[in-house]
Amino acid sequence: MRMAGASRWPALLLVLWVAAGWGKGGGVGTAVDPPASPADQFDARLAALDPAQPEGYFLLAEEVADSAANDSGRDLARRLYVLAYELDKARPPSPGKGRLGPSVCLGLVAIADKEDERRWLLALAQSMDDRQAGPDWSPTVPAAGADEVAFNLATVLGLSRAGEGRKAEKLLEKPGVSALLEKYDAALRVRGIGGGAGAVRRAIRDWPMCPECRNHRVVLKPGGGPEHGMVLCPTCHGNPGPRLSDEELAQQLQVESALLKGNHRSWAAQVLSDGGAPLRDLDTAEIAATYGVDPSRPVWRHGAWEAPEAPANKPPAAPGAGEARKP
Numbered sequence: 442m443r444m445a446g447a448s449r450w451p452a453l454l455l456v457l458w459v460a461a462g463w464g465k466g467g468g469v470g471t472a473v474d475p476p477a478s479p480a481d482q483f484d485a486r487l488a489a490l491d492p493a494q495p496e497g498y499f500l501l502a503e504e505v506a507d508s509a510a511n512d513s514g515r516d517l518a519r520r521l522y523v524l525a526y527e528l529d530k531a532r533p534p535s536p537g538k539g540r541l542g543p544s545v546c547l548g549l550v551a552i553a554d555k556e557d558e559r560r561w562l563l564a565l566a567q568s569m570d571d572r573q574a575g576p577d578w579s580p581t582v583p584a585a586g587a588d589e590v591a592f593n594l595a596t597v598l599g600l601s602r603a604g605e606g607r608k609a610e611k612l613l614e615k616p617g618v619s620a621l622l623e624k625y626d627a628a629l630r631v632r633g634i635g636g637g638a639g640a641v642r643r644a645i646r647d648w649p650m651c652p653e654c655r656n657h658r659v660v661l662k663p664g665g666g667p668e669h670g671m672v673l674c675p676t677c678h679g680n681p682g683p684r685l686s687d688e689e690l691a692q693q694l695q696v697e698s699a700l701l702k703g704n705h706r707s708w709a710a711q712v713l714s715d716g717g718a719p720l721r722d723l724d725t726a727e728i729a730a731t732y733g734v735d736p737s738r739p740v741w742r743h744g745a746w747e748a749p750e751a752p753a754n755k756p757p758a759a760p761g762a763g764e765a766r767k768p
Contacts (some may be wrong), residue, residue: 475544479505479514480744484506487741492749495532498739499541499548506552519732519748522548527729527736542725543570549732590617591700597622598693601641604681606649606655613645631688644683651677665757696719 480487483505490497503522509515522545529541546566555558586701593612600609613619654660654674659683662669673679685693729736738746 442559451652470724479509479517482724483517484741484744490741491559492528492735492739493532495525495528496542499530499545502548509552518552519549520734523729523732523734524736524739526725527734528739530725540569541565545728563588565728569725590615590621593618594621594625595697595700597645598641598697601644601648602682602685602690602693604648604677604683606645607646609645610649625696625700628694628699631686636689636692638691640683648682651681654681720727 459688473753483501486501486720490501497522502518505514505521509518526545526671534540543566546569548560550559550562550566553562553590591614597609597618600606600612613622622638622641629641630637633665650656653676656677658674659671659677660674662672674681735746738748740747740749
């Protein structure tokens, strides 16, 4: 009986081995197949793209960018955006139909790696379409009262940072100040996303005044009179107002400087204003070269980008065709 019982063990182990998936390469230590690359994942969609319809490239670029989890996905999205721009630029303009250029630049902004790249792309979008433009930074002759409005808005920004929301709100109610704040919304945003006019309004709402020290920064020591001295306010810790990141503070100071017509002509002032970032020409011809895309190869075929097929050659003309007969 012991021998019969022992003979069942090999069969039982075989059942467990198959159930665990070890016999199919699923056991411990077995390599797992790597996930499909973005090009493989979207292979059929890529192959269906038509160079005569740049919108298809743009829409697929948005989808790839939204699902991109690594550099490979973002690189594919960039290529599709650039091809959409180049193919759209090459076709004749259509009445009532806008170009894809500004939207392509904004799409590239969302997946840009560096801040200077984002600034360059935003400037390109603005150069193509005035609707994408933020505040007009060029010196112009101000309208009557515009200097006072700009000064009031600069003061609002400072008061909002200092936790003086009540004072800032009164200035914001003056004619033209609130509208000017909205005009500078894009310039107040960090990386084109955070901050903005909404953040200024929230700071004014959330910090009307410190309820304990009333923005005096200090209060009397507990249980004592003025003779016992003062201590730092335990509510605002001597620094009422919102907590801004270095980038948010820099954005607000740049806007204040523009409102007050600050002079950035010296090297030191320029470095403080833009961090010493290099200037880039707003040349749309650089877009494809910047991202290493060959616009002449917009067709996805056999897992690679290729040039469109040339039209079938016409049959050769008969000898002497088109030539005048000699007498």
